Amino acid sequence: MERKKAQEDMIVYLNNVFIKDKAACISPADRGFTLGDGVFDTLLVLDGQLRHAKAHFARLLKHASVLRIKTNETPESLESAALHLLKKNKFVMGRYALRTTITRGAGVRGLLPPDESVPTLLMRVSSAVSPDSLPPVYAVISQTTRRNEFSPLSRIKSLQYGDNLLALLEAKDRDANEALILNTAGHISCSTTGNIFILEKGRLLTPPLSDGALNGITRTLVMRNTTVKEQSLTPEHLTEAEGIYLTNSLSGIRAVEKLEEKTIDSKNAFYNALTGLEVI
């Protein structure tokens, strides 16, 4: 209860206004709520510093444009708002997650967006757990659902996390805490909250975006800092991998220590070198 209360007393940024979380109000007509018509981004805040803010906000705006959501925001205006939000909350030290959501805003009933709409912009900060405190990653390959690589949504961070949710619930049922999601062709696309890399014969491989992977900021940074080959991956690749790694902006690079029933020595010398890149 204490934690929840703290969250409610946090300040959020909603449509140009700084307001207490418990007073913030999303319209029931907001198309983000009614139809998943929006995008979001989550970035890491370390001791008052936004990590890779410009890359995150540039991507967020690009993803909004895939849904043709028009906004006057720029990466710079979003960064400025985020920094103000940290100040308002006095978040000078510590580890936080900043989530920025942009939706098309309110609309009348029906699927077709209004010709003119005023987007909703919401920024919220939450405490983030250090990756060191997280349990080891035990993953399964989801049998419940697949990722749709035919859809542009598979490559943007939209508000539509239902498939990932179903896969994660399945993982929990199977005594795991993460699920890898196949695309419709049977290739690995991603985990429920990040990109995947595998180590094969000393080389890092990752699925191409066309396999239904999101262009994760951490994925991009790993690829910029070390040699990675983009290649479609099958479940067989995973079985034979010398290491399996998941990346996202909050937890960085995490080693998968068990896949289905098989233990994997992912926390090997290569992993140590990889995490030494300090990409987050």
Next chain:
Amino acid sequence: MERKKAQEDMIVYLNNVFIKDKAACISPADRGFTLGDGVFDTLLVLDGQLRHAKAHFARLLKHASVLRIKTNETPESLESAALHLLKKNKFVMGRYALRTTITRGAGVRGLLPPDESVPTLLMRVSSAVSPDSLPPVYAVISQTTRRNEFSPLSRIKSLQYGDNLLALLEAKDRDANEALILNTAGHISCSTTGNIFILEKGRLLTPPLSDGALNGITRTLVMRNTTVKEQSLTPEHLTEAEGIYLTNSLSGIRAVEKLEEKTIDSKNAFYNALTGLEVI
């Protein structure tokens, strides 16, 4: 402006409270808003009567259970709330759409749902246009996206309408007002807001649910009232069809009068017999 004002003054039902639309407030932590973690239903209200209410609400609760959203509501309790809502709004005569949304409710940041959550229940009523006043249906086959028949979400009415939205925006670009969506195998699954039937050699065909179709209430009623064969449909089937029909609960059975560049005589004698079934 008048219409919008009227909407704001309408009463909505939100978590057991009747409240003015403009005063209704969805929490920014609601997982329906943050992750599309919810389901909805839209049913027709004609002169104060809820059309097929029990079927709609039973389906809604079934779909909620696919996402494992726990609620104490029953079809009867939802029907009772809906009738009260109509009374509160004095909607005795006229044609309305009643939308019921159930989400998992508020949750802390992250994909995994809280062990205990209080679902959000929202009912809103909007004016509905008579199908007679709607323009003729000009449809295209979406090239932008596909429907993911591998996902359980393709068979429930979740808050995730992004693919349908992309397809509808594409239709607008192509001077049409509706799009048909292929599944990943290249079979027709549905339109952006309804099920599809085609007339071939005097017989009605419709895609099986396994092709990524939602189990529409009107679809079910059509199948109950006339002979329909479930069969996977290709774009070639459409080209050769004697008629193409779209169904949903608000508009009933609509004839597609143009597909891509080709005019179709869907409003034929068969259509007249079909609409005579009065399934909505």
